[in-house]
Amino acid sequence: MSGSAMSAATTNPGGATAPPLNLPAPGARERRRLSPAFGLAAPGTLFVVLALMGPLALMFRYSLNRFVPGQMMVEALTLANYQKFFADSYYQEVLATTLWVSGLSTLLCLLAGFPVAYFLVRQASDKWKGRLLLLVILPLLMGNAVRTAAWMVILGDKGLFNAFVSTLGLSPVKLMYTPTAVVIGLVSVLLPFMIVTLQSIIEGIDANLEAAASSLGASHLTTLWRVVLPLALPGILAGTMLCFILSMNAYATPVLIGGPSFQMMAPAVYQQVAKAMNWPFGAALAFVLMAVTLVLTTTANVLVQRRYRRWSE
Amino acid sequence: MSDVVLQSIVKRYDATTAVDNVSLNIRQGELVALLGPSGCGKTTTLRMVGGFIPVTEGRILVGGRDLTSLPPNKRNMGFGFQNYALFPHMSVGENVAFGLQMRKLPKADIARKVKTALDRVKLSHLADRLPKQLSGGQQQRVALARALVIEPDVLLLDEPLSNLDAQLRNEMKLEIRNIQQQLGITTIFVTHDQDEALSVADRVVLMRAGRIEQMGAPDDLFERPASHFVAEFMGVTNLLAGTLESVGRFRLKSGEVVAVPVAGLSGDLALALRPERVILDGTDEALLANTLSAEVEFATYRGLVIDYRVRLPSGVTLIARRPSPAVGGPAPLSPGRAVRVSWQPEAGTLVPV
Numbered sequence: 001m002s003g004s005a006m007s008a009a010t011t012n013p014g015g016a017t018a019p020p021l022n023l024p025a026p027g028a029r030e031r032r033r034l035s036p037a038f039g040l041a042a043p044g045t046l047f048v049v050l051a052l053m054g055p056l057a058l059m060f061r062y063s064l065n066r067f068v069p070g071q072m073m074v075e076a077l078t079l080a081n082y083q084k085f086f087a088d089s090y091y092q093e094v095l096a097t098t099l100w101v102s103g104l105s106t107l108l109c110l111l112a113g114f115p116v117a118y119f120l121v122r123q124a125s126d127k128w129k130g131r132l133l134l135l136v137i138l139p140l141l142m143g144n145a146v147r148t149a150a151w152m153v154i155l156g157d158k159g160l161f162n163a164f165v166s167t168l169g170l171s172p173v174k175l176m177y178t179p180t181a182v183v184i185g186l187v188s189v190l191l192p193f194m195i196v197t198l199q200s201i202i203e204g205i206d207a208n209l210e211a212a213a214s215s216l217g218a219s220h221l222t223t224l225w226r227v228v229l230p231l232a233l234p235g236i237l238a239g240t241m242l243c244f245i246l247s248m249n250a251y252a253t254p255v256l257i258g259g260p261s262f263q264m265m266a267p268a269v270y271q272q273v274a275k276a277m278n279w280p281f282g283a284a285l286a287f288v289l290m291a292v293t294l295v296l297t298t299t300a301n302v303l304v305q306r307r308y309r310r311w312s313e
Numbered sequence: 314m315s316d317v318v319l320q321s322i323v324k325r326y327d328a329t330t331a332v333d334n335v336s337l338n339i340r341q342g343e344l345v346a347l348l349g350p351s352g353c354g355k356t357t358t359l360r361m362v363g364g365f366i367p368v369t370e371g372r373i374l375v376g377g378r379d380l381t382s383l384p385p386n387k388r389n390m391g392f393g394f395q396n397y398a399l400f401p402h403m404s405v406g407e408n409v410a411f412g413l414q415m416r417k418l419p420k421a422d423i424a425r426k427v428k429t430a431l432d433r434v435k436l437s438h439l440a441d442r443l444p445k446q447l448s449g450g451q452q453q454r455v456a457l458a459r460a461l462v463i464e465p466d467v468l469l470l471d472e473p474l475s476n477l478d479a480q481l482r483n484e485m486k487l488e489i490r491n492i493q494q495q496l497g498i499t500t501i502f503v504t505h506d507q508d509e510a511l512s513v514a515d516r517v518v519l520m521r522a523g524r525i526e527q528m529g530a531p532d533d534l535f536e537r538p539a540s541h542f543v544a545e546f547m548g549v550t551n552l553l554a555g556t557l558e559s560v561g562r563f564r565l566k567s568g569e570v571v572a573v574p575v576a577g578l579s580g581d582l583a584l585a586l587r588p589e590r591v592i593l594d595g596t597d598e599a600l601l602a603n604t605l606s607a608e609v610e611f612a613t614y615r616g617l618v619i620d621y622r623v624r625l626p627s628g629v630t631l632i633a634r635r636p637s638p639a640v641g642g643p644a645p646l647s648p649g650r651a652v653r654v655s656w657q658p659e660a661g662t663l664v665p666v
Contacts, residue, residue, distance in 0.1 A: 208398035211365050214385040215392040216463060217415035226411075230402045308402065 063283035073279050081284035091268070091285070095292065098265040101179060101254075102247040105186040109194040109243045110236065112187070117198035118228070122207065136195050144189065148256045151185045152176065155257065177259030185253040190243040197242060201235025202228070230308070237304045241297045248293045265289040315376025315466045316341045317362065317499055322371035324357055324523075331357045333523035334371075339516075342497040344490070346514035348504055350546070354523040356471055359503045363469050364388050375466050386415070391460030391498075393470040397452045399444035405431070405455050406440035412463035430462035431455075433492060450481045457489065461496065468493065468500040474509060486513055507547055511535060519543055541666050544585035550632045551586040554666060563663070567627035571603045572658035581666045590660035591633035593621060593652045604655040607631070611648045619645055623654055 066076040085091050116136070124132055139147060154160045155175040162172040175181045205228060213223040229236070254264040265285065272282030317339040324332040332354040339345050347355040360366040362373055364385035372381045380388050399408050409430050413423040431437040434454035444452055453473060460468060473489065474482045490513050493500050504510050510517045511531040518528040519542075527539045538544035541552060555565040563573040563584055573584060595604075607623040610630065617640055621633045631654060636642030646652065 206396065206398060208394045208396060209400060211363075211385065212392065212394060212398040212400070212459075213411070214365075215363060215388070215390060216412035216459070217386045217389075218411070219386055222415065227400060 059283045059286060062279050063281075063287050065280040067278045067280045072277055081281045082288070084281060085284060085288055094263045094265055094268050095288065097179070097263060098248060098289070099292070101182055101186065101264065102244055102250075105183050105190060105247045106240055106243040108183065108187045109190050110240060113191055113194035113198055113239065114232075114236075117195050117202055120195070120199050121202040122210075133196070133199065136192050139188065140192050144252045145256070147189065148185055148252050151181070151188065151253075151257055155181045155184070176257065177262065179258070179262065182254050182258045182262060182264075185257045186247045186250055189250070189253060190246055193242050193246065194239040197239035198232065198235050201232050201238070205231045233304055233308050237301065241300065245293055245297060248289065315378075315499060316343075317467055317501070318372075318374040319358070319362070320372040320374070322358065322361060322373065323369045324354070324361060324366065325369045330523055332361070335520075335523075335525055336371075337518060337525070337528070339499055339501065341499055343515045344493050344500040344502060344513065346502045346504055346510035346517045347520060348507060348510040348517055348546075349520035349526075351505060352522075353520040355503045355505075355520050358520070359469050359471055359501055362467070362501060363390055363392050389463070389466050391463060391465035391468045393453075393456050393460050393468070393473045395472040395475060397444075397456040397476075399452055399455055399459070401444055403443075404440065405436065405442050405444065405447070408444065408455055409440075409459045409462050412459065416463065426462055430458040433461070434458045434488075449477050450485060453477065453485055454488075457492070461492070461498070466499070468498050470500065470502045472503055472505070474504070475506075482509075489513065519546060536662075538585060538662060538664055541583050541585075541664050544583070544662065544664050548587070549585045549662075550588050551584075551591065552664075553584040553586070553629065553631075554581065555584060556580070556582060557663075561658070563661075565627075565629065567625065567629040569605060569625065569627060569629070571605075571661075573661050573663055574659050576663045578663050578665060582663045583666050585662045585664050586631070586656060586660060588620060588632040588634035590656050591631055592655050593623070593633050593635065593646065595653065595655045602655075602658050604653055607652055607654045609646050609648050609650045609652055612645060614645075618642075621646060621652075623652060625654070 062073065063081055064077050064079070066074045066078055066080065068074050120129055120132055120136075152159070156162070157172065157174065157176055159176070161175060165172055175184075209227050209231070210223050213227045214220075218226065249266050250264065251266040251270065254262060255267050258264065266289070269282050269285045269289065272278045272285060276282075317337075319335055319337040322332055322335045323330065335354070335358055337345070347358060349355045357366060361368050364380070364383060364387075368381060372379055374380065375388070375390075385392075400411065403411065406427055409427045410423050413426055418426070427440070428437060431440055434457055436451060436454050436458065439447065439451065444455065447455065453476075457473075470489070474485055477485060486509060489502075502510075502513060511534075514531060516528060517531050517534050519526045519534060521542055527534055527543045529537075534543060535547050538547055538549065544552060553565050553567075555563050557573075557576075557579060558564045558570060561572055561575050562570055563582070564570045565584070571584070593609075605625055607625045610622040610624050612622075613620040614637065617637055618634050619637045619642070621635070622630050623633060624630050633654065638644065
């Protein structure tokens with residue numbers, strides 16, 4: 001109450017009582033500053049709305065249509081496609097596979113990525129940091145399909161890995177077309193995202209905090225657990241969400257490394273839309289995938305936010 | 314609590330030597346200030362004592378125990394950081410409790426000790442606040458409480474006052490000194506501010522380019538600087554190069570011959586003369602053995618004092634400091650005015666260049 005009264009008294013929003021000078025009122029100047037920013041943001045915003053929300057809305061509309069073999073898509077307003085997903089255990093299994101493969105890949109990325117990011121920030125000299133970071137990002141400069149093809153060469157039944165295994169006198173391992181291979185492939189794709197995200201957040205943690213913890217008697221591990229990890233939480237969340245979303249929607253890796261009998265959601269959507277020509281069901285699958293991803297990442301976000309909001313704001 | 318001994322400490326980075334053969338004995342309960350310009354190795358030395366930087370050569374002993382190769386968490390030292398380094402995600406109380414938790418003390422003991430430590434810095438009422446909700450001075454107090462609550466053998470403070478404004482700095486300076494004396498804790502205090510070092514320390518160690526330039530009691534360094542560098546760093550603005558002509562007679566490079574105290578020095582020397590000791594248009598001739606004529610070049614008004622730059626006929630300039638009219642000083646002199654410059658011989662100190 002008193003706060004708003006005070007702000008009303010100290011600012012001059014209307015400009016009605018502005019001094020009779022040829023100067024803009026303080027409020028007006030601030031408003032003028034904002035407008036170029038709006039102007040700059042407008043094209044991007046417009047593009048996002050048209051190019052992203054438009055097709056999305058269209059797809060959602062499709063998901064409510066009916067599929068009639070021979071006629072393809074028939075205009076309708078039905079939830080039958082969604083009902084089909086929840087009635088068919090096959091598709092639920094596809095979703096379950098997508099979830100655990102994504103969850104595991106993300107977890108592995110976090111476990112492998114954190115030490116690398118931490119090393120990059122705290123140990124590498126400035127000269128080497130840039131080079132190593134470039135090395136981390138290098139795989140991203142390659143196309144997804146090319147990279148996945150390379151994994152096929154490595155993981156194939158007569159691939160590099162099994163060639164190595166047989167030189168050790170061991171029997172070859174079946175890797176190609178297994179979920180293990182898909183997880184390996186996904187981790188290799190996603191790890192750079194995790195490392196770069198974590199690197200930037202760890203960079204912002206004052207090294208003196210770790211020195212302080214150490215001088216107070218904390219071991220390296222305790223310092224990591226009590227000081228570094230809590231402060232890196234926003235970055236861990238961002239990196240985890242990024243990797244999870246990307247692997248939930250992965251296409252090339254599960255198709256090429258997982259093989260025909262391994263099904264994840266994104267390939268299933270493609271299957272329906274491009275092969276079965278069942279646009280309504282494909283759209284419904286896409287929306288289920290999106291909804292599940294959204295719910296999980298939002299929940300994670302809320303849970304983590306609740307922990308670090310207190311001191312981060 | 315214990316005495317600290319640095320034995321020929323050396324720190325080398327590839328080609329550069331940051332700390333070059335520093336030896337120092339610090340008595341139990343003594344407060345030693347490591348003073349020097351940035352890059353002189355004072356912070357590196359402190360961090361080596363704290364264990365954050367490994368030493369290249371030499372040994373560090375605390376209470377006779379060799380700590381050289383121990384990590385910081387095994388040294389039992391309290392460290393105060395320049396930016397305080399309070400854990401932003403922990404409350405004031407949790408920050409102070411951290412070191413006690415590491416020592417696995419019972420919860421009740423921790424609560425009691427945290428309370429005592431915060432009482433000591435008058436912050437118990439803010440125990441539940443987060444660091445960012447505190448002012449700079451309060452943060453500094455929390456950092457101090459956090460470093461002291463673990464009952465360290467040694468307290469190490471890295472520029473603890475440099476982030477505070479002038480008034481708060483004075484207050485904290487006294488408070489740190491006070492607590493240090495109460496606890497009788499051996500303390501190393503790093504600073505680049507000579508005034509801070511003089512007013513807080515039992516002993517001042519002035520460093521330059523990784524070496525100890527001079528160490529001694531505050532008045533030793535201030536009144537008896539052993540070198541040109543020390544005199545300059547201690548605020549002597551008049552350093553006149555020259556050579557001894559005979560005992561007590563000093564010939565400036567510019568030709569003037571002045572009377573100086575007897576000193577066992579020879580070769581290229583400088584006469585260090587504080588601006589406060591330079592008298593303009595003095596009247597008591599008996600005290601003013603050295604009197605030269607000069608001209609006021611310009612005056613700098615500094616509130617309590619006015620600094621005059623005066624030029625001798627030979628071109629040499631001197632700074633003379635006089636009380637301003639605000640504190641009952643004489644009327645200001647305007648530039649261009651002819652004045653007599655004088656000082657007592659014993660006001661000057663000869664230092665090697």
